[in-house]
Amino acid sequence: MAFDSIKWKESNGPDFPNRIWMLKDLMDHHDLHGVTKDSLLRDLGEPTRADKDYLFYQVKQERIGSFPLHTITLVIKLGPDSLVQKVMVHK
16 A cells, blocks of 8 residues: 555554555655654654654554554654654564
């Protein structure tokens, strides 16, 4: 599925049903390196969590009840100039 900003931001409670289908297109066809934090937030929305210079976007999470078993996360590292320095997928 091609990356679509509106569909990327859609949530169903704690889940984001479209992200897993768009992740490959986002990584392969949208170079995020050097993008400003403001532009990134406009395109990807608010991160699931943030820690210092890292933004974390939950892509998919498998659970038993409310206990998470496996999570796929898009991790974005910002440089001191608030530009994207590194993009990673944590599985």
